[in-house]
Amino acid sequence: MPHFVADDITGVILVGGKSRRMGRDKAFLEVQGKPLFERVLDLFRECFAQVVLVGDRGERFADYPVRVLPDLIPGSSLGGVYTGLSGADSEWIFVSSCDLPFPSKSILQHLCSLREGFDAVVPKTRQGYEPLFALYSKRCLAPIGELLAGGECCAYAWYPQAKVKEVGPEEIARLDPAGTAFLNLNTPQDVVNTGGIT
Numbered sequence: 269m270p271h272f273v274a275d276d277i278t279g280v281i282l283v284g285g286k287s288r289r290m291g292r293d294k295a296f297l298e299v300q301g302k303p304l305f306e307r308v309l310d311l312f313r314e315c316f317a318q319v320v321l322v323g324d325r326g327e328r329f330a331d332y333p334v335r336v337l338p339d340l341i342p343g344s345s346l347g348g349v350y351t352g353l354s355g356a357d358s359e360w361i362f363v364s365s366c367d368l369p370f371p372s373k374s375i376l377q378h379l380c381s382l383r384e385g386f387d388a389v390v391p392k393t394r395q396g397y398e399p400l401f402a403l404y405s406k407r408c409l410a411p412i413g414e415l416l417a418g419g420e421c422c423a424y425a426w427y428p429q430a431k432v433k434e435v436g437p438e439e440i441a442r443l444d445p446a447g448t449a450f451l452n453l454n455t456p457q458d459v460v461n462t463g464g465i466t
């Protein structure tokens with residue numbers, strides 16, 4: 269029997285977007301011999317009973333036995349969160365972007381343990397919110413949908429309309445002493461800076 273962190277949460281990996289700064293599809297950028305999105309996929313499969321990808325050009329993932337949901341509202345990562353929430357069978361989803369080389373299981377577990385009484389659980393480091401490695405319930409659909417319908421796509425502009433639990437910098441630092449959990453790769457220089465990446 270697998271020991272999931274939670275079998276009532278769907279893991280949602282965002283694989284849309286343009287990868288303009290990277291100049292090539294970030295999802296398939298290899299880190300230590302494995303495509304970036306697959307590193308998150310492996311973690312999510314270990315943690316959650318269901319995992320889906322959200323993004324366009326689903327045929328890119330034909331070799332993987334995973335469901336791909338096309339964006340309902342294309343053009344932003346928040347639209348991807350909205351699609352994940354709409355399409356998931358479960359009340360809760362855990363969202364990750366596909367460009368985190370070192371997604372943290374400790375942070376994931378901690379966030380999941382705090383959801384009781386909240387609509388979303390979101391890390392907040394000294395750099396600000398990390399909405400693309402966070403937990404959302406379907407109660408977030410309405411405020412996110414309203415924001416997107418108004419043409420806005422700021423990932424956290426809807427927080428005042430929901431009960432959002434913030435997990436602050438001290439807690440995050442304790443769970444991620446190396447400080448790599450939210451490192452994401454946006455440019456070829458980011459890849460060089462990270463080192464050890466082929």
Ligand SMILES: Nc1nc2c(ncn2[C@@H]2O[C@H](COP(=O)(O)OP(=O)(O)OP(=O)(O)O)[C@@H](O)[C@H]2O)c(=O)[nH]1
Pocket residue numbers: 282283284285286287288289290294322323324339342343344345347348349364365366367400454
């Ligand atoms: N499903 C979906 N995911 C998206 C969309 N835009 C961005 N993402 C995802 O959100 C995460 C962060 O993406 P960004 O780095 O902000 O944007 P990007 O378009 O991938 O890259 P740039 O073109 O360089 O800004 C990545 O996992 C992307 O795959 C979108 O419109 N739909």
